[in-house]
Structures are given as C-alpha cells and as structure tokens.
Amino acid sequence: MLDSVVSLSDFLSECISGLFESSDLPPLVLELIDFSIRLSIIIVISLLVFWITRRLLLHYGIKLISKTKNIYDDYLVDRRVLHRISHLIPALVIFHLATLLLDIYPIGGRIIHSIAVIYVVGVAYFTVSGLLNVLEDIYNTRPYSTSRPIKSYVQLLKIILFCITAILLIAYLFNVKVTGIFTGLGAMAAVLMLIFKDSILGFVASIQLSVNKMVRVGDWISMPGYNADGDVLEITLNTVKVQNWDKTITTIPTYALVSSPFMNWRGMHESGGRRIKRSINIDMRSVRFCTPEMLEKYKLIHHLKDYIVEREAEIERFNKEHNIDSSVKVNGRRMTNLGVFRKYMENYCRRHPLLNQDMTMLIRHLQPTEKGLPIEVYTFSASTKWADYEGVQADIFDHILAVIPEFDLKVFQEPSGADLQDAISGLGSILIKEN
Structure with missing residues (x-):
C-alpha cells in the first residue's frame, strides 16, 4: 500500500515536472512544485483515512455500543474517546507518509514530520486522558466510590501524563536527550516544588482523607473558617467543593481538611438519630410543693397516673420510717410541680x-440564671432528615409551652412592650381608685 503511494507520488511529480521543463523555471520553483504535489498527496490520503476512520468508529462504532447491554462502553462515547482515536490514525498516516515522500526535502520534510509528531503525541495525550476519565466514571458506579473517591488520583495521573508528554515533545523538537531534561528539572526542583506546592499538599491530603475516611462525597461538613456548612460535592487534587445550605458553593483547599479542624456530620446520619438539645426557662417563683388537690389533678394525666401513685406510696413509706412530721412542709420528702413536670416530659x-428510643434521653436542670431555671430536653430524633428533625423538635416544644400551665408553672420571659403596657394600665387603675 505504502509502496503504491510512493510510486504514485513519484509518477505525478515526474509528469508535472516534465510539463514545466520547457518553461525555463528555476530549480527552486520546480522543487516547490514537487514538494507541493507530495504534500497534497499526503493531505488527500490523510483526509480520506480520517473520513473512513470517523465513519467506522463514530457511525458504526457508536451504533454498536448503543446496542450492547454493557453500560461501561457508553462512557467511551460520553468522554469522546472514539472521537479522539479517529484523529490518531490520520496523524499516524501523515507521520509515515512524511517520512517516505518528503525525505528528499530535509527542511520541509522536517517541518511536516515535526507537525505530525506533535499532532500524534497531542492526540495520544488526550486519548489517554479520556480513558482515565472513563475509568473514573466506571469506578464511580461502584457503591464504595463515595467513601474512596479516586478523582484526585486521576488528576495526579493526568498531571504526570502531561509532564511526560511535554518532556517528550521538548526532547524531540530541540533534539535533546530526555535525561538532560530531567537533569535540568532536578536543578529547578525548588522552583517546581513552589509551583506545584498546592498539588503536592493536595495529593498527600487526599491520601490521608481517603485512608482515614475523614470525608467523602455526600458528607455534610461544617468548617466555619471557610464559611462552609453543607454537603461535599467533589473532592479533587487541589480543592473540595461544598454546597452550602443557601445553595452557594464554597471551595476549600484539600490540605486544609487535614491541617484545620472541621466537623463531619456523617456519624449522625449513620447512627440513625439527630440530637435535640434545647431548653426552656422556668420562672423559679412558680415552683412549689404539690398539694393533695394538685396530685389528684395530675393523676388524671395519662403519662403520670402510675408514677404519681408509686411516688406517693414511696414518699409516705419513707416519711413513716423516719418519723417525719408532715405538718411542716419542709420536713421529709414531697413532690414538686416541677419534678412532676420533668417526669411527665420524660414519659x-x-x-x-x-x-x-435507643439513644440517650434526658430531661434535666441546667444552671439557674437571672433568666430562670433552664429545663433541657436532651434526646434524639428517629429521622436524620433536616425537615423531619425540625418538625419533631418544634412539636415537642409546642407541647411543652402548652402544658406548662397545667402544672402551675410559668415560663420565664423578659418584659416586652405588651407587658409594660399592662403594668402601666394596672398602675393607672390603682392611682385612679386611690384618688
């Protein structure tokens, strides 16, 4: 095949040169005409090969891939690997034909040959890069890909591939040895480390994040230092993308997740419960011992009936055993409305x-302050979804605010405009009566 192309090229050159022999053209012009003929043959053949290749790969190849049940080969189309390969074969044809047809023209042949080499190496680089993307896409279909992403490793391989490609092209174009280039790079090691500092730190950090399972795609993380609070979208060699709850995107250096503190909420999701830790302030002036009438009223409450009966029997038995004089309220043991309320909330x-119900559940006192006595509800919701969690939490405290008056307790609230207005009105009424 190649011999036929060479013979055709020589034949056309001789024919056209014969036509111009009688025209007394300078030899340089005749050489340019011959060079143009040979170059035109190379271009025509390469275009023909390019058309055939695209026809086979893109038309029939894509049609064949679409008919297969295997989904992995679809990524070859999505990542345009076949499109890049269709450029590789014509480039190789130009490379070989330039060697055969233009060897008699050192300068022109060298230029065309160099262009072909650059094109072949460039297409090969983008083809291998596309194959790396395909491997990443296939890996991402596996269930363990979210916990062990390989995007940063793929990016590192692409950087190495790019460096190798650049070194090979420089060695070819400037006719130097590859070892000589590496010697020069060794002398520039400090500069290169400065240039690729983020990539080196990011690569080491991505390994630590993956090995220690510190963060993965889909995790909810909070990092106040970078104003990040949301789900991890992507972990790359240099950056981690976080979509905040307001739908903004925060970009964090990968190494910052190793060198700086952050909170990962993955444990909360995996545990199956989200903590509710909220308190309500009770006016301490409303806390008192329970009277028999109050206890009879509390016995009518479904969550308290058994508790009141058992507690009354226990206190009565204790007071009798210790000869407690129950006529004085401070003697012995008694129930308080606040204690009964805490038991009600617990039940x-x-x-x-x-x-x-399998996690910690407490109804407890906190340190009293000038704003009252905080009663804290410490428990966990059964759902980790944000909307469900907020709904359960609101439902509990709606209920607390509604039932507190039933226990003769008052919620502490700082005086507001309405309170002051009522106080002034009451004071005005008193003054009018006195006058």
Whole structure:
C-alpha cells in the first residue's frame, strides 16, 4: 500500500515536472512544485483515512455500543474517546507518509514530520486522558466510590501524563536527550516544588482523607473558617467543593481538611438519630410543693397516673420510717410541680413515635440564671432528615409551652412592650381608685 503511494507520488511529480521543463523555471520553483504535489498527496490520503476512520468508529462504532447491554462502553462515547482515536490514525498516516515522500526535502520534510509528531503525541495525550476519565466514571458506579473517591488520583495521573508528554515533545523538537531534561528539572526542583506546592499538599491530603475516611462525597461538613456548612460535592487534587445550605458553593483547599479542624456530620446520619438539645426557662417563683388537690389533678394525666401513685406510696413509706412530721412542709420528702413536670416530659418523650428510643434521653436542670431555671430536653430524633428533625423538635416544644400551665408553672420571659403596657394600665387603675 505504502509502496503504491510512493510510486504514485513519484509518477505525478515526474509528469508535472516534465510539463514545466520547457518553461525555463528555476530549480527552486520546480522543487516547490514537487514538494507541493507530495504534500497534497499526503493531505488527500490523510483526509480520506480520517473520513473512513470517523465513519467506522463514530457511525458504526457508536451504533454498536448503543446496542450492547454493557453500560461501561457508553462512557467511551460520553468522554469522546472514539472521537479522539479517529484523529490518531490520520496523524499516524501523515507521520509515515512524511517520512517516505518528503525525505528528499530535509527542511520541509522536517517541518511536516515535526507537525505530525506533535499532532500524534497531542492526540495520544488526550486519548489517554479520556480513558482515565472513563475509568473514573466506571469506578464511580461502584457503591464504595463515595467513601474512596479516586478523582484526585486521576488528576495526579493526568498531571504526570502531561509532564511526560511535554518532556517528550521538548526532547524531540530541540533534539535533546530526555535525561538532560530531567537533569535540568532536578536543578529547578525548588522552583517546581513552589509551583506545584498546592498539588503536592493536595495529593498527600487526599491520601490521608481517603485512608482515614475523614470525608467523602455526600458528607455534610461544617468548617466555619471557610464559611462552609453543607454537603461535599467533589473532592479533587487541589480543592473540595461544598454546597452550602443557601445553595452557594464554597471551595476549600484539600490540605486544609487535614491541617484545620472541621466537623463531619456523617456519624449522625449513620447512627440513625439527630440530637435535640434545647431548653426552656422556668420562672423559679412558680415552683412549689404539690398539694393533695394538685396530685389528684395530675393523676388524671395519662403519662403520670402510675408514677404519681408509686411516688406517693414511696414518699409516705419513707416519711413513716423516719418519723417525719408532715405538718411542716419542709420536713421529709414531697413532690414538686416541677419534678412532676420533668417526669411527665420524660414519659412523653419515651412514648413519642418520632424519637429514637435507643439513644440517650434526658430531661434535666441546667444552671439557674437571672433568666430562670433552664429545663433541657436532651434526646434524639428517629429521622436524620433536616425537615423531619425540625418538625419533631418544634412539636415537642409546642407541647411543652402548652402544658406548662397545667402544672402551675410559668415560663420565664423578659418584659416586652405588651407587658409594660399592662403594668402601666394596672398602675393607672390603682392611682385612679386611690384618688
């Protein structure tokens, strides 16, 4: 095949040269005409090969891939690997034909040959890069890909591939040895480390993140230092993309996740419960011992009936054993409305269908302040979804605010405009009566 092309090229050159022999053209012009003929043959053949290659690969190849049940070969189309290969074969044809047909023209042949080499190496680089993307896409279909992403490793391979491609092209174009280039790079090591500092740090950090399972795609992380609070979208060699809850995107250097503190909420999702930790302030002036009438009223509450009966029997038995004079309230043991309320809230939470009963559940006092006595609800919702969690939390405290008056307790609230207005009105009424 190649011999036929060479013979055709020589034949056409001789024919056309014969036509111009009688025209007394300078030899340089005749050489340019011959060079143009040979170059035209190379271009025509390469275009023909390019058309055939694209026809086979893109038309029939894509049609064949679409008919297969295997989804992995679809990534070859999505990543345009076949499109890049269709450029590779014509480039190789130009490379070989330039060697055969233009060897008698050192300068022109060298230029065309160099262009062909650059084109072949460039197309090969983009083809291999596309294959790396295909491997990453195939890997991402596996269930463990979210916990062990390889995007940073693929990016590192692309950087190495680019460096190798650049070194090969420089060695070819400037006719120097590859070892000589590496010697020069060794002398520039400090400069290169400065240039690729982020990539080196990011690569080391990505390995640490992957090995230690510190963060993965889909995790909810909070990093106040970078104003990041949301889901991890992507982990690359240099950056980690986080979509915040307001739908903005925050970009964090990969190495910052190793060198700086951050909070990963993955444990909360995996545990199956999200913590509710909120308190409500009770006016301490409303706390008192329970009277028999109050206890009878509390016995009518479904969550308290058994508790009140058992507690009354326990206190009565204790007071009798210790000869307590019950006529004085401070003697012995007594129930308080706040204690009964805490037990009510505990039983209420224990029977709440949307709370996780296998996790810690407390109704506890916090340190009293000038704003009252905080009663904290410490429990976990059964759902980790944000909307469900907020709904359960709001439902619990809606209920607390509604039932507190039933226990003769008051919620502490700082005086507002309405309170001051009522106080002034009441004071005005008193002054009018006195006058």
